[in-house]
Amino acid sequence: MADVFQAGVLTLTGGAARPACSAVEDEVVALFDEYREPLLRYLTTFGVCAADAEELLQDVFLALFLHLRGGKSRANLRGWLFRVAHNLALKRRQRDRGGAVAGLPAPAQTPDPAPNPEDQLLHGQLQKRLAAAYRALPERDRRCLWLRAEGLNYREIAAVLEISLGAVALSLARSLARLERCAER
Amino acid sequence: MARDPHLSDPQLLMELEGELSRRAATKIGRHLAACGKCRARRRALEAMIADWTRLQRTAVALPSGDGPRALLRARIGRLGPPPAGPARGALAHGKLTLAACALIVLAAAMVKHSSPRPVWAAAVPDARLTPGATLRATRESVCAQPNTKNRAVPVALRRKVFESYGLRDASPRDFEVDYLITPALGGADDIHNLWPQPYRSTVWNAEVKDALEDRLRDLVCGGALDLSEAQREIAADWIAAYKKYFHTDRPLEPR
Numbered sequence: 355m356a357d358v359f360q361a362g363v364l365t366l367t368g369g370a371a372r373p374a375c376s377a378v379e380d381e382v383v384a385l386f387d388e389y390r391e392p393l394l395r396y397l398t399t400f401g402v403c404a405a406d407a408e409e410l411l412q413d414v415f416l417a418l419f420l421h422l423r424g425g426k427s428r429a430n431l432r433g434w435l436f437r438v439a440h441n442l443a444l445k446r447r448q449r450d451r452g453g454a455v456a457g458l459p460a461p462a463q464t465p466d467p468a469p470n471p472e473d474q475l476l477h478g479q480l481q482k483r484l485a486a487a488y489r490a491l492p493e494r495d496r497r498c499l500w501l502r503a504e505g506l507n508y509r510e511i512a513a514v515l516e517i518s519l520g521a522v523a524l525s526l527a528r529s530l531a532r533l534e535r536c537a538e539r
Numbered sequence: 540m541a542r543d544p545h546l547s548d549p550q551l552l553m554e555l556e557g558e559l560s561r562r563a564a565t566k567i568g569r570h571l572a573a574c575g576k577c578r579a580r581r582r583a584l585e586a587m588i589a590d591w592t593r594l595q596r597t598a599v600a601l602p603s604g605d606g607p608r609a610l611l612r613a614r615i616g617r618l619g620p621p622p623a624g625p626a627r628g629a630l631a632h633g634k635l636t637l638a639a640c641a642l643i644v645l646a647a648a649m650v651k652h653s654s655p656r657p658v659w660a661a662a663v664p665d666a667r668l669t670p671g672a673t674l675r676a677t678r679e680s681v682c683a684q685p686n687t688k689n690r691a692v693p694v695a696l697r698r699k700v701f702e703s704y705g706l707r708d709a710s711p712r713d714f715e716v717d718y719l720i721t722p723a724l725g726g727a728d729d730i731h732n733l734w735p736q737p738y739r740s741t742v743w744n745a746e747v748k749d750a751l752e753d754r755l756r757d758l759v760c761g762g763a764l765d766l767s768e769a770q771r772e773i774a775a776d777w778i779a780a781y782k783k784y785f786h787t788d789r790p791l792e793p794r
């Protein structure tokens with residue numbers, strides 16, 4: 355946690371409560387409710403454990419609060435949130451280098467609510483194959499695919515990963531082809 | 540293009556995304572209208588994305604957001620008012636909740652060059668170098684974590700601590716780099732919160748301080764003591780805090 359400080363993550367300064375900001379606060383909490391799960395899922399792909407991801411998320415949304423309170427741009431807040439989360443996770447990982455390798459976290463552990471056991475079994479096998487294919491992808495391709503599946507558009511993905519729009523399309527095409535091959539086998 | 544008359548996957552994806560230039564969109568639209576193979580390929584790509592999305596959504600089990608939401612509200616509530624001028628951003632880079640200045644002065648007074656130094660002088664840190672630093676922890680976040688033993692301080696940071704204390708040549712065996720405010724009470728892994736504790740200070744040693752930290756943590760998590768108060772007391776003079784909370788003038792025998 356030392357480098358939470360060194361990485362320039364904001365910390366609170368213990369001031370008095372301030373009801374005047376309640377409108378911004380409500381807006382931030384609404385966004386928190388909307389994007390907490392996708393952001394948490396994304397953070398876990400950096401090998402961040404659940405508790406740390408939740409902690410990073412607090413920093414992300416405190417930063418968002420300051421961003422909005424400071425009257426900064428409201429354009430594409432979803433992209434903004436993922437970008438900030440991405441950068442914080444990278445910093446965290448640099449610090450914990452040598453820790454867990456990023457990957458799809460335990461895909462088979464959560465049973466899918468399938469209508470009948472047969473479907474569930476088939477689906478489970480497909481899941482396993484897809485998860486294996488995913489894990490074999492290069493990291494940037496994994497992130498691209500992950501962000502797309504979280505509903506980000508290509509422009510948002512390009513901004514988060516700092517690559518071009520065309521590179522997003524190429525990466526996704528590569529990943530989808532790989533997943534497809536593995537799903538058929 | 541001439542070799543493969545059909546559309547590439549990236550082209551189809553850009554088409555699905557609506558990111559083609561108008562000219563390319565017209566051309567590709569015309570091809571799609573005429574080519575069943577490319578339409579099928581486009582459907583397959585969409586289906587693959589949908590399959591993956593479904594898997595991804597179920598891959599990670601997430602706990603309820605009620606606690607984190609409440610924590611976020613509390614933290615927003617504790618943010619100070621917006622800064623007066625535009626230059627002083629509220630997003631304070633690397634800002635720590637340093638123990639209050641008054642306490643720094645108070646603690647500095649104790650280690651001032653009043654010779655002979657008390658026996659325990661080195662058992663408390665130099666307040667100018669180690670005033671104590673905390674993360675923006677709350678009682679909830681601190682008490683939600685298990686009370687683990689302090690993790691080892693990274694070697695590079697440890698070296699910096701030694702240097703700041705002018706112990707460049709000291710044998711690391713003589714000192715242990717210890718946290719002033721323990722991470723179990725929201726203390727930071729920061730040079731302002733670390734000091735070289737001599738192994739030879741046998742009376743007020745790290746084990747005694749551990750006992751104090753456990754006591755304070757119990758009080759904080761039991762709601763009997765404010766976290767910030769506990770942090771202040773330990774930063775100002777942990778030995779005085781020990782005496783206060785254990786009602787004793789000397790360390791108790793370890794149980």
Ligand SMILES: [Zn+2]
Pocket residue numbers: 544545546570574575576577578
């Ligand atoms: Zn075609």
